Structure formats: structure tokens, C-alpha cells
Amino acid sequence: xxxxxxxxxxxxxxxxxxxxxxxxxxxxxxxxxxxxxxxxxxxxxxxxxxxxxxxxxxxxxxxxxxxxxxxxxxxxxxxxxxxxxxxxxxxxxxxxxxxxxxxxxxxxxxxxxxxxxxxxxxxxxxxxxxxxxxxxxxxxxxxxxxxxxxxxxxxxxxxxxxxxxxxxxxxxxxxxxxxxxxxxxxxxxxxxxxxxxxxxxxxxxxxxxxxxxxxxxxxxxxxxxxxxxxxxxxxxxxxxxxxxxxxxxxxxxxxxxxxxxxxxxxxxxxxxxxxxxx
Amino acid sequence: xxxxxxxxxxxxxxxxxxxxxxxxxxxxxxxxxxxxxxxxxxxxxxxxxxxxxxxxxxxxxxxxxxxxxxxxxxxxxxxxxxxxxxxxxxxxxxxxxxxxxxxxxxxxxxxxxxxxxxxxxxxxxxxxxxxxxxxxxxxxxxxxxxxxxxxxxxxxxxxxxxxxxxxxxxxxxxxxxxxxxxxxxxxxxxxxxxxxxxxxxxxxxxxxxxxxxxxxxxxxxxxxxxxxxxxxxxxxxxxxxxxxxxxxxxxxxxxxxxxxxxxxxxxxxxxxxxxxxxxxxxxxxxxxxxxxxxxxxxxx
Numbered sequence: 196x197x198x199x200x201x202x203x204x205x206x207x208x209x210x211x212x213x214x215x216x217x218x219x220x221x222x223x224x225x226x227x228x229x230x231x232x233x234x235x236x237x238x239x240x241x242x243x244x245x246x247x248x249x250x251x252x253x254x255x256x257x258x259x260x261x262x263x264x265x266x267x268x269x270x271x272x273x274x275x276x277x278x279x280x281x282x283x284x285x286x287x288x289x290x291x292x293x294x295x296x297x298x299x300x301x302x303x304x305x306x307x308x309x310x311x312x313x314x315x316x317x318x319x320x321x322x323x324x325x326x327x328x329x330x331x332x333x334x335x336x337x338x339x340x341x342x343x344x345x346x347x348x349x350x351x352x353x354x355x356x357x358x359x360x361x362x363x364x365x366x367x368x369x370x371x372x373x374x375x376x377x378x379x380x381x382x383x384x385x386x387x388x389x390x391x392x393x394x395x396x397x398x399x400x401x402x403x404x405x406x407x408x409x410x411x412x413x414x415x416x417x418x419x420x421x422x423x424x425x426x427x428x429x430x431x432x433x434x435x436x437x438x439x440x441x442x443x444x445x446x447x448x449x450x451x452x453x454x455x456x457x458x459x460x461x462x463x464x465x466x467x468x469x470x471x472x473x
Numbered sequence: 474x475x476x477x478x479x480x481x482x483x484x485x486x487x488x489x490x491x492x493x494x495x496x497x498x499x500x501x502x503x504x505x506x507x508x509x510x511x512x513x514x515x516x517x518x519x520x521x522x523x524x525x526x527x528x529x530x531x532x533x534x535x536x537x538x539x540x541x542x543x544x545x546x547x548x549x550x551x552x553x554x555x556x557x558x559x560x561x562x563x564x565x566x567x568x569x570x571x572x573x574x575x576x577x578x579x580x581x582x583x584x585x586x587x588x589x590x591x592x593x594x595x596x597x598x599x600x601x602x603x604x605x606x607x608x609x610x611x612x613x614x615x616x617x618x619x620x621x622x623x624x625x626x627x628x629x630x631x632x633x634x635x636x637x638x639x640x641x642x643x644x645x646x647x648x649x650x651x652x653x654x655x656x657x658x659x660x661x662x663x664x665x666x667x668x669x670x671x672x673x674x675x676x677x678x679x680x681x682x683x684x685x686x687x688x689x690x691x692x693x694x695x696x697x698x699x700x701x702x703x704x705x706x707x708x709x710x711x712x713x714x715x716x717x718x719x720x721x722x723x724x725x726x727x728x729x730x731x732x733x734x735x736x737x738x739x740x741x742x743x744x745x746x747x748x749x750x751x752x753x754x755x756x757x758x759x760x761x762x763x764x765x766x767x768x769x770x771x772x773x
Binding site for chain 1: 514515517518519520521522523524525541542543547548552554555558577578579580581582583584585586587589590591592594595596597599600624625626627628629662663664690692693694696698700
């Protein structure tokens with residue numbers, strides 16, 4: 196079937212693009228069988244997969260099993276270093292293996308692997324006593340998206356000097372693409388400080404309810420935001436005008452200081468442009 | 474806006490796989506090195522520091538882009554979204570060469586993150602050829618296909634690997650990336666002769682060579698089992714095989730792959746310099762030989 200030396204009709208089809216259907220079926224089965232055991236050590240070495248001596252070899256097929264699981268666990272550890280450090284190496288590897296078996300990556304860009312790791316950890320019974328882990332994963336995921344997000348030039352913190360003060364209420368603030376706002380009832384910043392190199396100086400979890408993660412230049416920056424400022428920021432990011440956002444937030448939060456709120460967002464350089472709505 | 478870049482063409486010199494650990498050293502010191510190679514999949518984000526560094530490095534050095542995720546040898550249709558992202562990276566950096574593997578990594582839409590082996594049959598030949606046609610058409614350029622490392626073998630295979638590759642080249646017009654360490658690893662693991670493999674390889678189509686370190690092990694029968702670990706220096710017998718290879722191919726861009734336990738820049742660059750030395754001594758021997766030959770002719 197595979198010899199390509201003569202001119203029988205069978206060989207013409209084989210040499211061209213018409214491999215017989217039953218061969219293609221057998222071929223597909225080969226890939227099914229080889230795949231089945233890659234993430235499951237219980238599955239035996241696939242038929243026809245042999246070592247140098249012509250015998251099936253667990254050790255040799257095991258190189259692939261090991262490469263697959265170890266490299267995917269490493270990829271997850273690289274994406275979630277804080278969680279890795281918090282639960283410890285051995286625990287993380289066992290946890291990651293369970294996650295990977297249930298949620299294998301569907302595409303090859305591994306910096307985008309783990310989008311649902313936070314939900315998985317939140318629903319993982321053995322970690323029920325550590326509810327903050329879910330939020331740490333969510334923050335690491337947000338950080339990663341900001342790190343790899345599209346570049347854009349942020350407007351200078353003094354941009355409002357160029358806006359007619361009479362029209363300030365109609366100003367619309369477009370954020371840069373590389374930003375995320377994360378909320379938690381846990382002191383994420385303290386955990387972050389223990390496990391990662393960057394953190395928010397002077398962050399107090401009692402007052403600061405959210406962390407703004409953004410990347411106006413090459414470096415990702417973190418900014419702690421009090422609850423009212425975070426709510427205000429959310430409305431601006433959503434496309435509300437300055438006036439609309441301030442009106443919505445002020446009644447809900449006593450002592451909301453509009454100029455201070457705006458100042459802290461502008462200093463974080465999270466906006467790409469400011470336009471006055473016609 | 475793209476600043477002026479050096480010419481894309483890769484010189485016939487030693488180059489290295491670009492590692493994030495070395496970004497700063499490279500930009501600060503501008504070391505003399507033939508070229509850099511990156512995995513396409515590491516530069517598929519929209520922006521951020523990886524692109525910032527690579528863009529800056531690309532201005533000063535030629536670059537080759539090496540894909541690890543297209544699953545060219547797989548039974549699934551190619552992932553069109555991923556192919557589009559490969560094209561984005563290639564268009565963004567204008568590499569001298571783009572290469573991928575004779576291997577698969579995706580099946581039933583699951584990505585395994587490893588270069589998995591395929592049997593060499595008429596059916597797999599057809600699927601590889603179709604995939605390469607699709608890649609080359611979509612990218613609008615020739616791609617190189619790399620020979621894999623193998624730890625297992627398939628009873629159903631009906632082609633020798635070198636014949637399989639020759640047939641792929643004939644049908645697709647793709648080029649080849651000859652990984653000399655993979656040749657040594659696979660030959661050792663199969664009990665074959667790496668020299669014979671090199672001697673039978675369709676060298677006219679080779680545009681790049683890879684070298685890397687491997688880890689020694691044994692299988693349950695006590696037979697040698699080398700692992701393509703890319704975690705150490707290139708082994709001496711692989712350097713010897715490299716000398717035999719460039720004797721057949723002539724000087725070619727030669728990449729040092731070192732992806733785990735990444736060493737200091739100096740140690741990595743020294744490996745690439747070794748390749749430069751071997752290319753130079755090959756060229757000297759070659760020019761001496763041809764000078765002697767031409768001298769001979771003029772005497773007659």
C-alpha cells in the first residue's frame with residue numbers, strides 16, 4: 196500500500212491526494228489512542244507505539260505524558276506565581292494537574308491559559324477554608340491581561356487644563372486598553388506584597404476596596420482605590436460623562452471628593468483620551 | 474511606526490534562542506551574534522514588554538520565528554485563529570525565516586504543549602502536505618519544517634523519516650530545518666546511525682540548523698533513552714555530527730536552543746561562538762581544497 200514505485204491505479208491514488216478512506220479512519224484512531232493517555236497515567240501505552248526493541252515501552256511513552264503535564268503545570272505556575280507561592284510548590288502542582296485534566300488548554304498561547312482557574316479554585320472543596328485564593332487568582336489573571344494588553348499612550352495628568360471648564364461636565368474619558376479594576380473583600384495588596392515584587396504603597400484594605408491595574412508604559416502599575424473612587428472610575432470606563440458619573444456616585448458615598456477622585460485616576464494615567472461630548 | 478531595522482536575512486553564523494533573562498544585556502551591550510530566534514507563541518499578546526523588547530532587538534539583529542503550536546502533523550484541521558495569529562507575528566517582525574515542526578500538539582481541540590510524534594504513512598503524508606500548503610498560502614511565504622526528536626516508534630510507519638521529509642518537500646516546496654541534536658537523539662533512541670541519517674538527508678533544502686543539549690536516560694530494557702531537554706550545553710558527539718552536516722550543507726544559520734535552566738548570556742553566547750568557529754574552519758578547509766583543485770586544473 197505504501198510502495199510508490201509502480202504505476203498501478205492504487206498507487207496513483209496513494210501518491211496523489213486520495214488516500215483510501217479506511218486508511219484515514221485508521222490514521223485518526225492512531226491520534227485518538229496516542230492522545231488518550233497523555234493526561235491520564237491509567238491508560239496503557241497505545242498499540243503499535245514501541246521502543247527500539249519493538250516492544251511497547253511505558254518509560255518511552257511516559258516521556259510524552261510527563262512533558263505534557265509538567266509543561267502545562269509550569270505554564271500555569273508562570274501565570275499565577277502568587278498562588279503558587281501561597282499554596283506551596285507540591286500543592287500547586289497537584290492542584291494544577293487536576294485543573295488541567297478538567298480544563299485542558301484549547302489553543303497554544305499559554306499566557307492565555309487559565310481564564311477559569313479562579314472559578315475552579317473557588318469551587319475546589321479542599322480549599323474552601325481559603326476563600327481569598329480565588330481573588331488572588333483573579334488579580335493575577337487581570338495583571339496578566341494588562342501586561343499583554345495593547346499599548347496606548349496615556350494622557351498627561353494635567354490634561355484637564357486643555358478642557359474648557361464650562362464643558363468639563365460633558366467630558367468623556369476613554370481608558371487605555373491595558374487596564375483592569377479588581378475588587379476583593381480580602382487584603383489582596385498585602386498578599387501581593389508577600390508574593391510578588393510590585394504592590395500599592397500605603398494601601399489600607401479597610402479604606403481601599405479596589406485595585407486599579409494598568410500599564411500606561413512598559414511597566415504594570417497598581418493603584419489602590421477607595422470604594423467611591425472605584426465606583427466613579429467604573430462609570431467613566433463605561434463611557435459616562437464626568438457629570439453623569441459624579442451625580443451617580445455623590446449621593447451614594449458621603450464625602451465623595453470629585454477633584455480628588457479624578458486626580459487619582461489621572462495620576463494613574465489610565466486614560467488614553469478626554470473628549471467633550473457634543 | 475517601525476524604526477529602521479537591519480536586513481531580515483539570517484547570516485550563516487551562530488545564533489541563539491532569545492530569552493527574557495537576556496533582554497537587558499542584549500539591548501545594553503549589543504553583543505556580536507548572528508541572529509536571534511523566538512517562539513511565535515510567546516509574542517502573540519496585543520502589546521506589552523515582550524513586544525517592546527523584541528521590537529528593539531529586531532532593529533539591531535536578524536530574527537527567525539519558530540512556531541511550536543500549529544500542529545502540522547496532526548489529524549485535526551489547522552486552527553485558523555492560531556494561524557492568523559502566527560501571520561500577525563510574522564508580519565510584525567519580518568523574520569528571515571519561519572519554521573515549524575514535523576509533529577502534532579493538538580487533537581480534538583485539546584492542546585498538549587508538546588511536540589508529539591506521528592507515524593510516517595501515506596495518510597499522515599497527505600495531512601502534513603495539506604497543512605503545509607495551507608500555512609504557506611496563508612503566510613504568503615515559504616516555511617521550513619523541522620525533523621523531530623523521537624522517543625517511540627510506530628509499527629505502522631512505512632517511510633523512513635528522511636524519505637518522508639523528501640516527499641513533503643517535493644510536494645509542498647517547503648524548506649527544511651535540520652535539528653542535528655534531534656537527529657542524534659532519535660538515532661540513539663532507535664538504535665540507528667546518526668551519520669547515516671545526515672548522509673541521507675535532503676540537504677539541498679536545508680536553510681537552518683538547530684543545536685541543543687539533551688539529557689541521558691535509559692528505558693526499562695536498559696537501552697539508551699535521550700531526552701531533547703534543551704537544558705544544557707550541546708554534547709560533543711552532536712558537535713561532531715554538526716561538522717559532518719555542514720560538510721554536506723555548507724555554512725548555514727545555526728541556532729543554539731537552550732530553553733530550561735537558562736544560563737548566563739556569556740555561556741549561551743559562547744555556544745553560538747563555537748558554531749561560528751566550526752563554520753569558519755569549514756570555510757577555510759573548503760577554500761583551501763578548492764584552491765588546490767583549481768591550481769590542479771591550471772597545471773593541466
